[in-house]
Amino acid sequence: MKVSERITKLRALMAEKNINMYIVPTADFHQSEYVGEHFKARKYITGFTGSAGTAVITMESAELWTDGRYFLQAGKQLEGTTVELFKMGEPDVPTIEEYIEKTLSEGETLGFDGRVVSMMEGQAYEKIVQKKNGSIKYDCDLIDDIWEDRPTLSEKPAFALDIKYTGESTASKLKRVRESMKAAGANAHVITSLDDIAWILNIRGDDIEFFPLILSYVIVTMNEVHLFINEKKLSDEIKANLTQNGVTAFHPYNDVYEEAKKFTTSDVLLVDPSRMNYALYNDIPEAVKKIEKENPCVLFKAMKNPTEIKNIKNAHIKDGIASTKFMYWLKQNVGREKITEISASNKLEELRVQQGGFIRPSFDPICAFGEHAAIVHYTSSPETDVELKEGALFLTDTGAGYYEGSTDITRTIAFGEVPQIMKDHFTMTLQSNLRLAHARFLYGCNGMNLDILARAPFWDKNLNFNHGTGHGVGYLMNIHEAPTGFRWQYRPYETHRIEEGMVITDEPGIYIAGSHGVRIENELLTCKGEKNEYGQFMYFEPITYVPIDLDAVNPDIMSIQEKAWLNEYHKTVYDKIAPHLDKEEKEWLKEYTREI
Known part of the structure; x- marks a missing residue:
C-alpha cells in the first residue's frame, strides 16, 4: 500500500x-x-x-x-x-x-x-x-x-559484559540506586529505560536498531529486584549471575503492566516522567504515592568510572586506526577506481571489524557525498548512492560499538581541489570544534553555558547550524546519552551540569543545500583541572584520534592559537595511531598531521 x-x-x-x-x-x-x-x-x-x-x-x-x-x-x-x-x-x-x-x-x-x-x-x-x-x-x-506484515518482537539473545569492561558489579549499582531511592523518600522504583536497565544489569542485547539493548523492565524495591524480560534471551549463566547479584525474580516481558496494578498505599514509588510510558503509569493505582524524579541511573551511567574510561580510550584507538586507514584508502583511490557512498561505508565497517572486539555500528552510518552532505542525517540507499569524485567534499558520520565502548566520529574529506568557499566553510567548522574542545570552565557549567564557544565563528558571520553542538555518549548503549549536551536552546532534560567522567561530542557543521555540507566531530572526556579560591576548574580531553583533512583547511583565516591547537591535536593523533600502521600509511599520516 x-x-x-x-x-x-x-x-x-x-x-x-x-x-x-x-x-x-x-x-x-x-x-x-x-x-x-x-x-x-x-x-x-x-x-x-x-x-x-x-x-x-x-x-x-x-x-x-x-x-x-x-x-x-x-x-x-x-x-x-x-x-x-x-x-x-x-x-x-x-x-x-x-x-x-x-x-x-x-x-x-x-x-x-x-x-x-x-x-x-x-x-x-x-x-x-x-x-x-x-x-x-x-x-x-x-x-x-x-500493518499486515508487521515484524515480530525480537527474540535475539542477550550477552553479558564482564567486570573488566563495566568496572562495577550489578550488586554495587543496585546499592547506589537504593541509596538514591531512600534519599528521595521512595521504597520502590520502576525502571523502564533500556539503557539504564542494561547499565544496572551489565548485560546487552540486540533488540534495538544499532543500540545493543534488551526489551525489559525492572522494578527495584529495598529488598527485591524483579526483571521483566523474555527469558529465552537469557542463558543459564547470565540468569545465575543476575541472581547472585540481587535479581530476585524473572517475569514475562509484558507482565509489568499487571504487576504495576499491585502497588499499595504502603509503597512510595519513584517514577521518571520522561521515561515511563503513559499506559504503565496509568496502571499504577491512583492512591499510591508517587515521587516524580529523574531515574538516578541517568547520571550514574553518564559519569564513566576509571575502568570504563580506560576501555573507551582503547576503543577510540581502534576506531582511530580504522578511520585513518579509511581516510588513506579514500585519498589513494578516489578518482582511480569506482567508490560510492555505500561501498565506502562498507569499507569503513570492514576496517573496524579488523580491529577486533567490534560488535556492530553504533548508529545508522552517514556517508554523504557532495550535495547529499547538506542533509544533516542523510542515509545512502541504492536509489541515491553516488560515486565519489574529485572536486567535492565527502562527509562521514559513523561509529562503532566495541566491547570497550561506543564511538562516534565525523570527518569531512576533500577529494582533489575543492572550491574556496568549501575550504572556508570547512575551516570555520574546524575553528568552532577547536574552540569548544579547549574550553576551561568552572564546575557547575552546563552545555548551554559553553555552546557559544562553538557558535561564535558561525554567528559572527550570521550563519548557524540547525542541530545541537554535542551530546553525551553511552558505554556500548545509546550513542545519544542524557543528561547533558551542547546546545544554545533550553531543553530541561539536557541541562545538567557537566560532570567529571562524562563523554560528550563536539560536532559543529554547516550545510549548504544543493552544494555541500561540513561537519567535524570528536568526542571529549570531561576532566577536573585546578581547584583554587575561585572554585573547581574543568577541561576537556579529546579522545578521538583521526586527522583533520589539511587539504580542506584555509590556514590564512585561522588564528595563531587555533593553529597551535590543531598542531597539538595532530601530534597526539600521530603518536597514538602511527605505531599501528604500515610504512605507506605511516608516511601518509605524517604528512597529514604536519604542523601548519
Whole structure:
C-alpha cells in the first residue's frame, strides 16, 4: 500500500472507534531513540525514515513534526504522501501540543497507543483534552490493526559484559540506586529505560536498531529486584549471575503492566516522567504515592568510572586506526577506481571489524557525498548512492560499538581541489570544534553555558547550524546519552551540569543545500583541572584520534592559537595511531598531521 492508502485505512479505523485525532510517535514502550523494526509505526504511516518525528492524523489532514536534522530528508520523503511537514523550532510552526489544542474540537477524542507515549507527554495531552471537555483513548494500537506484515518482537539473545569492561558489579549499582531511592523518600522504583536497565544489569542485547539493548523492565524495591524480560534471551549463566547479584525474580516481558496494578498505599514509588510510558503509569493505582524524579541511573551511567574510561580510550584507538586507514584508502583511490557512498561505508565497517572486539555500528552510518552532505542525517540507499569524485567534499558520520565502548566520529574529506568557499566553510567548522574542545570552565557549567564557544565563528558571520553542538555518549548503549549536551536552546532534560567522567561530542557543521555540507566531530572526556579560591576548574580531553583533512583547511583565516591547537591535536593523533600502521600509511599520516 501507498502511504496515502495506509492513512485512509487508519482513518476508517478511527471513525469506527470514534477517534478524531490519532498520534503516532517514534518510540517503543521505553521511549528509546532508535527502535526495533516492530516499533517503526511512524515510518509505516508516513514513509519518513528518520530516527525522530511524530505524526498526527485527523480525518482531514496528516502532519509530521521532525527536527532540523531531517528537514531536507523529510521534505523529499513526504512528497506525494499527503503528509505535511512541520519543521520543529522554526518561526510560526506550532508545537504538537499547540496544534492539538488548536485543531481538536470541543468534546472530541484523542487517541494513541499509551505504551509508546511518555507519561509526561500523555499528561500534557490530558490537560489539553480536559480543556476541550473531550476524552483520551490510550489503549489502542491502530497501526497494528492495519500493518499486515508487521515484524515480530525480537527474540535475539542477550550477552553479558564482564567486570573488566563495566568496572562495577550489578550488586554495587543496585546499592547506589537504593541509596538514591531512600534519599528521595521512595521504597520502590520502576525502571523502564533500556539503557539504564542494561547499565544496572551489565548485560546487552540486540533488540534495538544499532543500540545493543534488551526489551525489559525492572522494578527495584529495598529488598527485591524483579526483571521483566523474555527469558529465552537469557542463558543459564547470565540468569545465575543476575541472581547472585540481587535479581530476585524473572517475569514475562509484558507482565509489568499487571504487576504495576499491585502497588499499595504502603509503597512510595519513584517514577521518571520522561521515561515511563503513559499506559504503565496509568496502571499504577491512583492512591499510591508517587515521587516524580529523574531515574538516578541517568547520571550514574553518564559519569564513566576509571575502568570504563580506560576501555573507551582503547576503543577510540581502534576506531582511530580504522578511520585513518579509511581516510588513506579514500585519498589513494578516489578518482582511480569506482567508490560510492555505500561501498565506502562498507569499507569503513570492514576496517573496524579488523580491529577486533567490534560488535556492530553504533548508529545508522552517514556517508554523504557532495550535495547529499547538506542533509544533516542523510542515509545512502541504492536509489541515491553516488560515486565519489574529485572536486567535492565527502562527509562521514559513523561509529562503532566495541566491547570497550561506543564511538562516534565525523570527518569531512576533500577529494582533489575543492572550491574556496568549501575550504572556508570547512575551516570555520574546524575553528568552532577547536574552540569548544579547549574550553576551561568552572564546575557547575552546563552545555548551554559553553555552546557559544562553538557558535561564535558561525554567528559572527550570521550563519548557524540547525542541530545541537554535542551530546553525551553511552558505554556500548545509546550513542545519544542524557543528561547533558551542547546546545544554545533550553531543553530541561539536557541541562545538567557537566560532570567529571562524562563523554560528550563536539560536532559543529554547516550545510549548504544543493552544494555541500561540513561537519567535524570528536568526542571529549570531561576532566577536573585546578581547584583554587575561585572554585573547581574543568577541561576537556579529546579522545578521538583521526586527522583533520589539511587539504580542506584555509590556514590564512585561522588564528595563531587555533593553529597551535590543531598542531597539538595532530601530534597526539600521530603518536597514538602511527605505531599501528604500515610504512605507506605511516608516511601518509605524517604528512597529514604536519604542523601548519
